Amino acid sequence: MDAKTSEESNYLIRAKQSDNENGDLMSKLKGKGSLSSKEVFYRADKIDLKSLDLQLEKELNKVWSKRLDTNRPKEEWEIDFSKLELKHLVAHGTYGSVYRGTYDNQDVAVKLLDWGEDGMATAADSASLRAAFQQEVVVWQKLHHPNVTKFVGASMGTSNLKLPEKNSSQKAPRSLSSRVCCVVVEYIPGGTLKQFLIRNRRKKLAFKVVIQLALDLARGLSYLHSKKIVHRDVKTENMLLDYEKTVKIADFGVARVEAQNPSDMTGATGTYGYMAPEVLDGQPYDHKCDVYSYGICIWEIYCCAMPYAELSFSEVSSAIVARNLRPQIPRCCPNSLANIMKRCWDAIPEQRPEMDEVVRMLEAVDTSKGGGMIPEGETPGCLCFGRARGP
Missing domain, CATH: 3.30.200.20 (Phosphorylase Kinase; domain 1)
Structure with a gap:
């Protein structure tokens, strides 16, 4: 056997099976040889393994789908x-x-x-x-x-x-x-609340608008908590706005039914900057983790800025737990709203209010005289921050 023949033999696969057992498979392989022969030789570099993998995946998907369809009754929430x-x-x-x-x-x-x-x-x-x-x-x-x-x-x-x-x-x-x-x-057409705040990061929002957005979010969370649902990822990016600027809570990807025992709910689920200290620290938590996140959200709504914009994720998480770090409340913020922020992001979950109480506190806020970052009768803009924050 010469060198060339020896080299080619390294690329050959020898198949010694009967036509009846292997005929279907051989018809799908790309190569040379007679299908009627007891011994058929194929070049390994000519076999389309990727195509075979795709065929196998399709067959497995069919089997899986068939099992899904036949092994259980159709649920009322299943789509057509x-x-x-x-x-x-x-x-x-x-x-x-x-x-x-x-x-x-x-x-x-x-x-x-x-x-x-x-x-x-x-x-x-x-x-x-x-x-x-x-x-x-x-x-x-x-x-x-x-x-x-x-x-x-x-x-x-x-x-x-x-x-x-x-x-x-x-x-x-x-x-x-x-x-x-x-x-x-x-489908909610107005985009996310975060996008809306970014667009207004320089001119800010009227106090009436701030309170209305905060109320919408508070009412939605109060409703979820009344149904024993903990969202676990409350942030302005997960809130949508319709054409009337009504806030709608979205993205229930990590939401879950609240466990009766808080120790059954652990793990750092959420987004840094909005996560409660007990969640960051890996401690048991309950629906009050949403209340903490809500406090950060209303600060963000009022300021049209990102919390902790100058800090890294690791710096934020360690400082929130170890040093009780919270966003800086602007001097122009009315006490009625500032007090709600502080109560919501209290380090002790039991000290935080329930969301239905937050709704009542916000409904009692007087917005008739302005009092936000845009003082009544003045040009939009606020000097409480030395520089614009956020993206």
């Missing part, structure tokens, strides 16, 4: 995919993507969640997250409040969902695994 159409990608994150679309001719936002997409979650982790997701959907579907984003429907599998052919420049999955969960909610 024939009525859902995705228009375009809005955002893409670590564990999911958000699309704008229509459901039964209604404008909706569609969030696709895949906890195994990062390749780190184990099968047990994914199963646990899916179970928790289903539990939250059952609760969320019963929520009806003008300051909470309206739930439309959900699904535990998305094998029948078609992605838009043309997405934005943001990275998004080209295909979906059947394990992906889907949430459909009403």
Whole structure:
């Protein structure tokens, strides 16, 4: 055997199986040889393994979807995919993507969640997250409040969902695994509260507007807490505005039903800068963690600025726990609002008010004479801060 023949032999796979056992598989492999032969030789570098992997994934998805459809009855909150159409990608994150679309001719936002997409979650982790997701959907579907984003429907599998052919420049999955969960909610056209505050970071907001935004958010949280739901990620980025500037609480990705025993709720869930000290410190917590985050939000609404803009995440988290760091309240802030901020972000959860009490305190605030960062009859702008904060 010469050198050339020896080199080629290194790329050959010898298959010694009968035609009846292996005929279907061999017809899918790219190579040379007669299918009627007992011994067929194929070049390994000519086998399209990627194509075979895709075929295997499709078959597994079919099996998974079939199991989903046959092993359990259809839930009342499950959507009909024939009525859902995705228009375009809005955002893409670590564990999911958000699309704008229509459901039964209604404008909706569609969030696709895949906890195994990062390749780190184990099968047990994914199963646990899916179970928790289903539990939250059952609760969320019963929520009806003008300051909470309206739930439309959900699904535990998305094998029948078609992605838009043309997405934005943001990275998004080209295909979906059947394990992906889907949430459909009403589409809110005004963007996030945070975006609104950023647009007004220099001219600030009238005091009446500040109180109205704070009231909307307080009423929404009070309603959630009355239903034993802890949002756990209260921040202006997770609040949406409609055309009338009404605040609607959104993004229930980490929300959960409050445990009867606070020790059953642990772990640093939320966003740095808004997280309560007990959450940052890994201690048990309850719905009062939302009250703390709310206190930071109303400071942000009043100031149209970012809290702790000059500090890093690590500096913020350690200072909040160890040194009781809080945002600086401007001198022009009326005591009626400043006192609410201070009570809400108290280091001791038991000292923080319930959200229904916060609603009553805000309703009692007199806005007839201004008193905010825009004094009555004066040009918009405030000198309480030496420089503009925020992005």
